Amino acid sequence: MSETRVPRRRPAGEKPADGLREEAPHFHGHRQRLRDRFLEAGEAALADYELLELVLYRAIPRRDVKPLAKALIARFGSFSEVAAARPERLREIDGLGEAAICEIKLMEASARRLARGALQKRTVLGSFMDVIDYCRTAMAYAEREEFRILFLDKRNALIADEVQGVGTVDHTPVYPREVVRRALELGSSALILAHNHPSGDPTPSTADIRMTLDIIAIAQPFGIAVHDHLIVGRNGHSSLKGLKFI
Known part of the structure; x- marks a missing residue:
């Protein structure tokens, strides 16, 4: 009966014999x-x-x-x-x-942290493209709608950035009074609203416009301005202020 030979396991650190060089994957x-x-x-x-x-x-x-x-x-x-x-x-x-x-x-x-850092170093309204870049980075490719608010102070510097709600693929419940209540808690003088459209099309809906106008109407008596409402998607962005809806 022939003897079965078991290959010798090479100790750690021992180099392979000449001609048996091991190759990396x-x-x-x-x-x-x-x-x-x-x-x-x-x-x-x-x-x-x-x-x-x-x-x-x-x-x-x-x-x-x-x-x-x-x-x-x-x-x-x-x-x-x-x-x-x-x-x-x-x-x-x-x-x-x-x-x-x-x-x-x-x-x-x-x-997200890099994009947010760009906003925190300067006044938000003085770097509008940074706002767009941040919102697109944070939300444009999300699979569900998110409603985000940038809370600003009197110098339009960023106080806080908060997601106020996450919804379905085409709807997020937003409560205008809660938006204004949170602004008062933070001592915010102005807001930029933002949300995403997972469909990719950033065109504002009638509901988007109506909700924005409701927030403006409730915020105005408290001296809180709504600078813009941005809608972002894979295919670009839209600004309700730029479209003259506000």
């Missing part, structure tokens, strides 16, 4: 090339799925994540929509664990 070189391209040319040089690969590397170090990144883009539509997806929806993707979901949501939180 094929995707390691791909990862380094992506990192180099990102650092040299910036995010514009990478496709959505490639940028997502860089995010996933930290959570999944020992697996080729390109197929996973492409599956995420195929399911949600874009890098931004992946970042905005709710954790329960991300869990539906085969092979995406909790560590990777945490990295994705951390990325989204970082983007």
Whole structure:
């Protein structure tokens, strides 16, 4: 009977014998090339799925994540929509664990914090595009409607930024008296209202306009101004002030 030989397990730190050099997995070189391209040319040089690969590397170090990144883009539509997806929806993707979901949501939180920081360093009305950028970063790709209020002081500096309600895919209940009550609690002199349209179309509805006018009517006797109501979506934004509805 011939003897069965069990391959010897090489002790940690021992180098392989000559001619038996171990090679790194094929995707390691791909990862380094992506990192180099990102650092040299910036995010514009990478496709959505490639940028997502860089995010996933930290959570999944020992697996080729390109197929996973492409599956995420195929399911949600874009890098931004992946970042905005709710954790329960991300869990539906085969092979995406909790560590990777945490990295994705951390990325989204970082983007919001950066956009908010740009507002906090200057007067809001003096940096209107920063307001638009922040609202789009915070809400444009959300799957449900969110109603957000930026509370401003007498110098139009940001006091607080709060989500007052989260609704369905096409409706969020808003109570004008509660909006004004919260402004009085914070000592706010002015407001910018904002909400998203998950459909992607930022065109204001009749209900959007009516609700804005109701808030203005209740706030006015208290000396609280409503500077604008912004509606954001994947396809752009609209301003009720710019459209001359207020």
